[in-house]
Amino acid sequence: MFFGFEILVGVFTGVLLATIVVLVVQIRSTSQVNKLTFPAYEYAMKKAEYDAETLIADARKSARTIITDAEQAGHETISGYTTQATEIHEQYKELLAGQTKSIANSLQEVSDRQVHALEEIVASTEGSISVEQKKIGDSVLRTNESITKTAQQIEHTAHESILALQTNIEKVGKDLEKQLHTIETSGEEKLAAHLDAMQKTADAHIATYEASRTKLMDAHIEQLVESVVSKVLHTQLPVSEHASLARAALEEAKSKHIL
Amino acid sequence: MSTDVTTILLVIQKNTFTVADMHRRLGLLRQCVETALFTESDTPLLQVCTENISKEGDEDDVQAVLAWGEPVLAAFTREDVHKKMIDLHAAIEDLPLLTLYIPMEFSSAEMTTIGQWCRTQCDQSILLDVHIDAHVVGGCAFVWNDTYHEFSFRSRIKEQAGVITNTLSSYAK
Numbered sequence: 001m002f003f004g005f006e007i008l009v010g011v012f013t014g015v016l017l018a019t020i021v022v023l024v025v026q027i028r029s030t031s032q033v034n035k036l037t038f039p040a041y042e043y044a045m046k047k048a049e050y051d052a053e054t055l056i057a058d059a060r061k062s063a064r065t066i067i068t069d070a071e072q073a074g075h076e077t078i079s080g081y082t083t084q085a086t087e088i089h090e091q092y093k094e095l096l097a098g099q100t101k102s103i104a105n106s107l108q109e110v111s112d113r114q115v116h117a118l119e120e121i122v123a124s125t126e127g128s129i130s131v132e133q134k135k136i137g138d139s140v141l142r143t144n145e146s147i148t149k150t151a152q153q154i155e156h157t158a159h160e161s162i163l164a165l166q167t168n169i170e171k172v173g174k175d176l177e178k179q180l181h182t183i184e185t186s187g188e189e190k191l192a193a194h195l196d197a198m199q200k201t202a203d204a205h206i207a208t209y210e211a212s213r214t215k216l217m218d219a220h221i222e223q224l225v226e227s228v229v230s231k232v233l234h235t236q237l238p239v240s241e242h243a244s245l246a247r248a249a250l251e252e253a254k255s256k257h258i259l
Numbered sequence: 260m261s262t263d264v265t266t267i268l269l270v271i272q273k274n275t276f277t278v279a280d281m282h283r284r285l286g287l288l289r290q291c292v293e294t295a296l297f298t299e300s301d302t303p304l305l306q307v308c309t310e311n312i313s314k315e316g317d318e319d320d321v322q323a324v325l326a327w328g329e330p331v332l333a334a335f336t337r338e339d340v341h342k343k344m345i346d347l348h349a350a351i352e353d354l355p356l357l358t359l360y361i362p363m364e365f366s367s368a369e370m371t372t373i374g375q376w377c378r379t380q381c382d383q384s385i386l387l388d389v390h391i392d393a394h395v396v397g398g399c400a401f402v403w404n405d406t407y408h409e410f411s412f413r414s415r416i417k418e419q420a421g422v423i424t425n426t427l428s429s430y431a432k
Contacts, residue, residue, distance in 0.1 A: 214424050221423045226413050233396045233412065234362070242396070243369035246361050247376060249398035249410030258408055259357075259381050259401075 004074060007066035014059030021052045263334055264346045270331050271347075274323045276374025278388045281351055284320050288327075289344050291315065292335045308332045319367045355382045358402035360392040362411075 025048050233242075253259045275281050291311035295304050309332070312324050324331075335343055357377060365373070370389070377385050392400065397412030 214421070214428075218420050218424050222416055222420065225423075226416055229412055229416075230393070230396045234393065239363060239365060240369065242362055243365045243373070245397055246359075246365075246399035247373055250373070250376065250380075250401070252410055253401070253408060254380050259377075259403055 004070040007063065007070045010066055011059070011063045014056070014063065018052055018056050018059070021048065021055075025049070025052075264343055264350055267331050267334055267343070267347060268350050270327050272384060272386075274326055274371070276370060276377070276387050278351075278356070278386055280320070280323070280370075281386065284324055285344070285347060285351075287312065287315055287320055288324055288331065289340075291324075292332065292340060296335065296337045296340060305329055305333050351386070354384050354386045356386055356388050357381065358388045358390065360390050360395050360400040360409075362391070362393055362396040362399075364391060 025045055237245075250259065271281070271284070275284055291308050294311050295307035298307070300307055309325060312321055315321070359373075370387075374385075374387055377387065394413055395409060395411035397415070398410040400407065400409035400411060400414075402408075
């Protein structure tokens with residue numbers, strides 16, 4: 001782990017130096033340079049580049065070595081840590097088992113004590129309940145006695161009330177019967193009078209209807225007889241007889257002092 | 260009205276009893292008298308009238324007018340024929356009138372009988388205004404003193420209204 005950090009510092013330093021060199025070369029190449037001196041600069045630059053590349057290659061190589069070492073050291077360290085962790089886990093497991101066992105024992109003891117205390121409480125409570133039950137039974141007995149007494153009193157009172165009510169009902173019944181009898185009698189009389197009046201009206205209507213029907217029938221019969229007799233007289237009676245009848249009619253009128 | 264008209268009317272009334280006969284026969288009389296009066300002829304007036312009447316009208320009327328004879332036929336002159344005819348009609352209008360309804364037309368003889376009976380029983384100068392009404396069969400009807408009276412089968416059956424239904428009702432009981 002620590003070696004890995006050192007490798008990273010080394011790589012960082014190499015990269016920083018290479019960057020500085022590249023910057024210097026760049027600065028020198030970009031300033032006003034005489035065209036005549038360009039090949040020398042170019043050479044210098046090439047050389048610098050070469051040196052830089054060499055440095056970079058060395059740095060890379062050393063970096064690779066450092067990385068390889070760091071990886072190896074890392075693997076070893078991790079292996080060690082894993083072993084330590086396994087050992088620690090085993091230890092913790094044993095410790096945890098022991099603690100769990102002791103806690104369970106403690107809990108069992110506490111539970112036993114509590115159960116015992118609870119049993120004692122229950123026993124005392126049952127005793128109290130028995131006492132209370134006895135008290136309640138006594139109260140119930142007393143209550144039953146008072147209820148019985150009250151019921152007897154109520155029964156007595158109710159009996160008296162019923163007797164009084166029966167007396168009143170009989171009295172009211174007699175009064176009602178008397179009133180109903182009176183109403184029935186007057187109702188019968190009114191009904192009879194109404195029926196008589198209706199009967200008379202109906203009789204009058206029937207008589208009127210009968211009279212009108214009779215009158216109508218009379219008119220029909222009269223018309224029928226008249227038409228038949230007129231036809232017979234017209235066709236069967238000689239003119240001389242008609243004349244005789246006319247003369248007889250005039251004589252009748254004379255006898256009645258009409259003429 | 261002159262005395263002559265009254266006399267003429269009395270003669271005419273002896274064989275004429277109805278208004279229709281009266282007007283028809285007076286028409287015949289006027290026609291014949293005027294023909295005789297206004298025709299130049301040597302023949303006596305009565306003879307000419309008789310001949311003219313015989314040619315006109317029906318047999319009953321001819322016989323009735325001829326029966327009136329000289330008091331009627333010779334009572335007119337050219338001057339007064341028109342006036343006398345008007346007076347005659349006016350006198351006839353003043354005669355008492357009996358409007359008579361009969362079921363059919365009677366013969367002249369029957370009407371004469373009825374007319375004579377009426378003059379005997381009611382008024383000496385009564386005149387009949389005859390109408391035919393089939394409903395007054397079995398008798399007759401008349402208007403006298405502006406009142407209608409009916410003595411026919413119809414009136415008699417109306418007087419007996421209810422007889423048939425009463426009989427039927429009593430039979431049904």
